[in-house]
Amino acid sequence: MTNEALQNLINGWIPLLEFTEEGSQFLNISVKPEHFHQLMEQLKSNSETNFDYLFCVTGMDWGKDLGVIYHLESTTHRHIIVVKVKTEDRENPTFDTVSDIWKTAEFHEREVFDFFGIKFNNHPNMERLFLTDEWEGFPLRKDYVDEVNMVIK
């Protein structure tokens, strides 16, 4: 399915979606956190989109916002879409988990939590994955400072 067709199809499902193709080879959708889980569920279950393969989950720190970028692919239609969700709450950023939709998300979301401190509601095991439990801070955030170990030019 082409990007326009996808945009037209998805546009009606959820309010307040933003579509863009600027600066990216895929169709990007920005969604509000409260509608996020609903959108993802529909993207997977709708037979025309059928995004059953979540292949990349990227935590992002845009300076002001924290968010997560999901790269989705459909193994039947072979189209790709990018879903972005962001929040301005840097103290306690929380999104809904999608590990109930794609099992791989369980590990990827733990990685995002580990490095960005973004929590996921209803996640079965929301603990640090790579770093030790007593680690302070979230290293991949732009404002993370570690005077001893970090070399920044």
Place this chain on the structure above:
Amino acid sequence: MILSINIVENDIFNMLLIAAIYLGIFSVAGLFLVLLERKVAAWFQLRLGPNRVGPWGLLQTMADALKLVSKELTGTIKADKFLYNLAPYFVIISSLMALAVFPFTQEFQAFDINIGIFFLIAISSIGVIGILLGGWASNNKFALIGAMRSGVQTISYELSVGLSLVTMVLLTGTLQLSEIIEVQKSGWLIVQGHIPAIIAFMIYMIAGTAETNRAPFDMVEAESELGAGFHTEYSGMKFAYFFLAEFINMFIIAAIGTTVFFGGWLSPFGITESIPWLGIFWFLGKTFALVFLMMWFRWTFPRLRVDQLLTLEWKYLLPLNLLNIVLMALIVWLGLTIQI
């Protein structure tokens, strides 16, 4: 030099001498087998193997033994020290005791007991206690799992070893090792007993390999699963005891096979009958051929899984073995044996 030590006199000096000679045989055979294993492994794996220490690497295992002797002994803090230290001796003493009853030649036999084969089976059942103890007393979970596996494995495969030997005892009518060889002067037992004897030999080799905890039945060590299994926490000389015992056990299994199936020190067709001391070369030659077979298994086969191991024993080997005994009994009863 021919050692006529068949008649044990009530002389302490004599006993000590025999004990010393056997200890010598034991350690030399152990070290040589380790070297042989490494050479065979290298041959199978397109490598050179040890070739630095001594001519053709002959002294390599000596160097390794020296290294092991001089190593620090370590252990876990909460280990049951008494049992932990005791375990290697169980393993090594049981294999040393078994060595005593073999007739290396007609004369060279320390202890010609009238229940030779039964004695060997009895002794080999004690070695497993050492492994169980070592695994438990190390206070290591991997070691414990290895020990439990070993217990299960040895108890199961002892049956097959015993029954396949019983099959051959039907032919000989005696348990005494020297007499078993006497019987074979009219044809090695594997010839005399033809088909059932060959089946019994195959079962014996499979079960014997399992009994010594060697690949493909090395569940006990299973280095990709359990690290080093029951001897994970052993180091230095105590580890060397386990290591040496494994090789001596392999030698013992092969020696029993030689004695029972291939005529012990008898030469083929009696070609060296006139020179009795040549018997030791025949005995060792046959034994090392069987040892080589076991090494061949080890360096070719993948390891079985623990449940497959038990399935093999209880569902295939044991029923086959029982059938084989009936078959052999029939053959002996009807006089269908082949005599040369």
Place this chain on the structure above:
Amino acid sequence: MERFIFYILAVILIVSAIASVSSKKMLRSVIYLLFTLCGIAGIYFLIDYNFLAAIQLTVYAGGIIVLIIFSVVLIHHIEMELEVAKLSKKIIVGLACAIGLGVFLTTIYSHQFNVVENYNSVTTEQIGLKLLSYEDGGFILPFEVISVLLLAAMIGAIVIAKGKKMEDGRPKSEVLNEDK
């Protein structure tokens, strides 16, 4: 010489028997028991009862001790120690043991033992014939009775090992519990 070996074996037997009942760690008791059994096997060897000695080693040392070790290892942790009995119990047991020993020793010393002349070792063949003979002094009946007993034990073991019967993929007991 034989006397010398006998005393060594006797010392091993007595010391390990005492250690077996007095050790606080369960697995150690089992090992002392193993020493006792091995010592008995040694005495059998000494008096040329080779078959009996080998049986002693296979069945008791190799079989039963391994099973005991197995069960101990499965339930017993390395740090666990047995409880010490109360003093009153200790005294009662000690008295009972002393009485037993006394009876035993008086019996032995009041009997006149004769040294066997023309002793010859029993072969396996003789034992086998005796076991399967149905004439006078034959052991065929006890032999068969014991094999039936062993069969019963084996079936029992299989029934226990098989565990609960499954009904619709669940253990039967669970289904029964729901009905109550």
Place this chain on the structure above:
Amino acid sequence: MDTNIANSNLKSEDYFINMGPQHPATHGVLRLLLTIDGEIIKKVEPDLGYIHRSIEKMSERDSYQQIVHLTDRMDYLSSHINNEAVCLTVENALEIEVPERVKVIRTIIGELTRIASHCLWWGVMGMDVGALTTYFYGFRDREMINDIFEETCGARLTMNYNIPGGLMFDIHPNFVKRTKEFVAHFKTKIPEYDKLLTGNVIFQKRMKGVGILSKEDAISFGASGPVARGSGYSCDVRKYYPYSALDKVTFNEALKTDGDSLARYEVRIQEMWESLSIIEQLIDNIPEGDYKVATKAVIKLPKGEFYQKVETARGELGVFINSTGTKNPYRLKFRSPGFSNLSLLNHIAVGGKIGDLVASMATLDLVIPDIDR
């Protein structure tokens, strides 16, 4: 005594085992927390991060040329393909068209890397199921490939042969000859692999029906590479999103539908044949031309987001770059195949024996630095 209390006393406790971080079967510093019941696995919980070097954070500080060097250290067995992934992303973003010669050489070396990686996997796979000899057979053939690499780019493992815009140097004059020798040699060796291991009854029994992964689960767990293709999920990036010279060659995607360990094993053996076929198609007609195009000393990517997939020996490697137009990426994310493949280990191991866990973990072909990045 109350019967309930008696029952609760008889209840067995969970038995925990730490497999790793130093353990022969985890192939690196991976720690698995196993919950077992006797020999049967009840739960597998991976504990990661023992060799995490934060390559993603380091990338935010480095120039694009420098980032290429970091990727060698991720999946060190597919180092060339990792390099290629970053280079392709940068080239696509800058809209540079690299010469045909570069594309062909990249593809040939990529496939050689894949064969080398599978050789190593085959060796250690055999070791994991207890056949120790396979290790030396696998390494014997891998050594030939490493020699070719050494001659061409000076390194055997972390090659660094790719740079944004082409290759570091031209190929060695012997490259074509030696690669052809290797192909001829290796064609006689894969049947040997089958003889030694694949056909063995014990091996078949160890692998068949062990660690079953259905197609749906494979997709849901984000599996890729041979792991997913063993479950019948056709996902070869080389087929669906061909890069470099892969659109000029014909090859079959190795697919098996059983989903067990044996299927994953057979897929990899099949892939070695396919890689040989790709090399054969390209090796005789490497086009003449430059081995690189000139790029600026300081590469600045345009503002935007760029994503590139490549197929490493372990599966789909994705490089996601978010650029703000400076000389460093604002955010760089590697979607590593091993990380997703590891996430399904618990799923396929539960209910099996410890031996099954080791066998099915070997067929996942994990490289820990790839997971720990």
